[in-house]
Amino acid sequence: MQLEERKKKVLEAIILDYIATAEPVGSRTITKKYDLGVSPATIRNEMADLEDMGLIEQPHTSAGRIPSQIGYRYYVDYLMEKQLVTEEIKKYIRSNLKDQIKVKEDLVRGAVRLLSQISNYTAMLILSAFSQNVLTHIQLLPVAEKKLVLILVLDNGHVEHQIIDLPEPLSDDEIGELTDMLRQAVCGLTVEQWRKTPLQSIRRQWDGQIHLLKEILEVIEDTLTVEYERKLYLSGTLNILNQPEFRDVDKVKQVLSLLEEQRIMEDLMLKMGSSERQPISIKIGTENDYENLAACSLVTATYQISGRVIGRVGLLGPTRMDYSRTAGLLDYMSQFLSEGLKDK
Amino acid sequence: MQLEERKKKVLEAIILDYIATAEPVGSRTITKKYDLGVSPATIRNEMADLEDMGLIEQPHTSAGRIPSQIGYRYYVDYLMEKQLVTEEIKKYIRSNLKDQIKVKEDLVRGAVRLLSQISNYTAMLILSAFSQNVLTHIQLLPVAEKKLVLILVLDNGHVEHQIIDLPEPLSDDEIGELTDMLRQAVCGLTVEQWRKTPLQSIRRQWDGQIHLLKEILEVIEDTLTVEYERKLYLSGTLNILNQPEFRDVDKVKQVLSLLEEQRIMEDLMLKMGSSERQPISIKIGTENDYENLAACSLVTATYQISGRVIGRVGLLGPTRMDYSRTAGLLDYMSQFLSEGLKDK
DNA sequence: TTTAGCACTCGAAATGAGAGAGTGCTAACA
DNA sequence: TGTTAGCACTCTCTCATTTCGAGTGCTAAA
DSSP states (O other), rough: OOOOOHHHHHHHHHHHHHHHHSSSOOOOHHHHSSOOOOOHHHHHHHHHHHTTTTTTESTTTTTEEEEEEHHHHHHIIIIIOOOOOOOHHHHHHHHHHTTTSSSHHHHHHHHHHHHHHHHHEEEEEEEGGGGBBBBEEEEEEETTTEEEEEEEETTTSSSEEEEEEESSOOOOHHHHHHHHHHHHHHOBBBBHHHSSSSSSHHHHHHHHTTTTHHHHHHHHHHHHSOOOOOOEEEEEEGGGGGGGGGOOOHHHHHHHHHTTHHHHHHHHTTTTTOOOOOOEEEGGGGGGSHHHHHHHHEEEEEEEEETTEEEEEEEEETSSOOHHHHHHHHHHHHEEEEEETTOO | OOOOOHHHHHHHHHHHHHHHHHBEEEEBHHHSSOOOOOOHHHHHHHHHHHHHSSSESSSSSTSSSSSEEEHHHIIIIIIIIOOOOOOOHHHHHHHHHHTTTTSHHHHHHHHHHHHHHHHSSSSEEOOOOOOOOOOEEEEEEEEEEEHHHHEEETSSEEEEEEEEEOOOOOOOOOOOHHHHHHHHHTTTTHHHHHHOOOOOOHHHHTTTTTTTTHHOOOOOOOOHSSSOOOOEEEEEEGGGSSSGGBHHHHHHHHHHHHHHHHHHHHHHTTTTTSSSSSSSSEEGGGGOGGGGGGEEEEEEEEEETTTTEEEEEEEEETTTHHHHHHHHHHHHHHHHHHHHHHTT
């Protein structure tokens, strides 16, 4: 969509003002606050045109204009520039995360918390599924007479444990043997691979020779398949309550009930496709496939280790959110995370 | 406080009706719905008395009465009987939890979820601190060149792991030696004990002899002291949005922002003292020390294994909550949990 | 002690009058 | 031809007023 220069200016003025005030913007406001060098009447003409094009709309006849979803989209695609993070905020982030940089999980948690705090939106972060990660270590550890702990370690440093309750005790030899078999069967495989070809081979080969084999393998298989999904972190879910467009409990409920559902949030984040060159991705209103989010927008950025995308951070706010500032903030945070996780 | 029989009946009628409708109750309503055999005028006289005693109050002159906090307290202490759970609900609970009974964590999670679902209030569960539990197993496991996993197992079956990043590799021998030392130092101690006398002895005895000892011990000490706090589970935090007294976003925010704070919720649950004979405990409105909960009540029940309290489940609702039904439900669930966790 | 009757109170909902913000259109102007 | 001033018009928001009804407290009689 090609727009004359002045129309762009008017559209931008409307969007910026609406983002700042949450009130419909009238022609007089624009002439007063944004110096376009023309009278309100002229602005009105431009606004009528913009409305015809679907970029802005009127809540009712005698109100000012508000941006439409298409208007935001145009703004985001053609007008907006990422607002760089101030030195002050960079410092704030660094000083708040410097203690947590040691542990991957803490760093991630802290980053999400900070994002929600700085932006006053809802922050989220998803770690990519581990399906391409390789299992480097597997071990069974007896910890009580009838209790084992299964420990799994991935090449990205992620560790998982699972308790196995035995119906009867196993000898140390049996446990050792079992561990060896498991190592041979799955170490070096990616998560995806071991899911496809589970432990049938072990089962066939050793059935009857090892006590309780069947029961134990079942638990292990469950662990291998169920665990290692993506991990999602959320923070600031209640920030939405501060937005004037969510003064209504029913609207709040719509959004918060979605946020509670891990599954949906994962889906949401995964659908935010983006190329490597352009890590920032923005979905406005109904572009997010979920009806309940029609009044919300989601801005996300990927972060990576040596070129490979390993996660995505995002901020969810009202469609009226400050896209420019948000994009800048996420941009910085994604760099920070890429950097901080490099040698983890 | 001694009350004549009829006053009790009137108070109970007001409370039951208000719990059901959330509307102030008038004298006519009582004569119509609750058969006390007297006219509205008589009820009005009784109500005036009850109001003088502080058990009920009037939102404004021409409205009916609503129970005061003192009124609820009187009801809970002297009038209410626990409403036993229906066979139907018992069946529902059993069938929903039977698959999860294998794993302690799943059982607990499932129980909380079910409670919130059945009651439409916010459910919570806290596991007692592990301070009296004994450490039965501790082990260091090399999983990569410069990475160890520390595994801790308590006598209640709880397992915890923590990743240790080493600045330089350690040999298997060194790791084995270290594990042995740790075992000698802390196995058999309760969590409380090992916190008080940390690893000074090891440090003094072995410093210099083992590579990197100081760094590793630091991480281990951190883990030992920081982890093993109480665990809190929450479910149905948004149920409050369904309550008519929380149609207002600001009120919702007050409560939800508290629920977000793990610390406060733990404190809340821990302050619900109760004797063994009477596991159910009820705090109404401002009895819960937190201003933000002035419009809420909390009902909890302890559950135990062989007489020892190991956790507490609770439901948080508006002060207008159905105490009788809630108490019954929690009673059943606490029994169910005590039973289900017996041999874990 | 209980009840019928009645005046009274108060909040909630309905109604209506302005005020104000903002528009669209028209005609004049550069 | 694009811009602007002027003006009538529209619509919401606010505030005051009215009405309605639920529910009370009091009084006097049963």
